[in-house]
């Protein structure tokens with residue numbers, strides 16, 4: 001499956017949040033998405049996840065346009081937002097089960113899918129706890145479970161490692177790698193460049209909504225921090 005971001009532009013009032021951004025992704029890619037605060041990462045991801053509409057341009061997920069076919073596209077996309085689940089009075093299991101039902105699972109298949117995802121994300125031991133009783137790291141896992149429950153081909157993760165301790169960050173990198181090995185395409189934003197160095201098969205650096213550098217191939221031997229500092233001025237928009 002191919003994901004094509006084509007001349008994507010999003011304007012809020014006088015702010016050009018995303019400015020003619022284009023890139024493509026294929027199966028198994030883990031593409032890092034970095035840029036200073038306010039450079040347009042979340043806006044781009046929201047549009048790719050059909051949560052917002054572009055001012056112009058489009059995103060094609062397996063040939064389907066997010067503008068013309070948002071429902072059909074949504075079925076192929078999983079989104080992990082940069083905020084945590086905040087419904088306080090339902091359990092982790094009820095939360096994941098709800099989203100599995102919403103994406104069309106029923107009966108035995110529903111049970112099997114929820115169990116599988118809870119096992120994969122290590123939510124099983126805490127599945128009966130209410131969300132408000134979970135630590136940040138546990139909530140992040142529940143958030144990942146929700147994002148992958150519909151078995152998406154494209155997984156979008158907006159700062160998934162934010163606020164996690166070192167062990168939980170390593171855990172997150174391992175989830176991303178395993179999902180990519182299953183053939184999924186992953187777009188992951190992070191301000192923790194070391195996390196991206198470890199797992200990404202490529203990286204996009206944006207500033208003021210514009211692509212300033214596209215790095216292809218492993219980032220392992222690259223000093224991403226230096227490249228980032230060189231290319232971005234760190235101005236907050």
Ligand SMILES: Nc1ncnc2c1ncn2[C@@H]1O[C@H](COP(=O)(O)OP(=O)(O)OP(=O)(O)O)[C@@H](O)[C@H]1O
Pocket residue numbers: 012015016017035036037038039040041042043044237
């Ligand atoms: N709903 C909105 N209304 C108006 N302006 C917005 C809205 N959402 C985002 N913006 C503006 O668009 C620009 C890009 O914001 P965005 O949240 O996409 O950046 P980001 O790269 O995700 O930043 P961060 O690293 O801080 O998460 C910013 O100037 C922001 O103020």
Ligand SMILES: [Mg+2]
Pocket residue numbers: 041042043082158
């Ligand atoms: Mg953001």
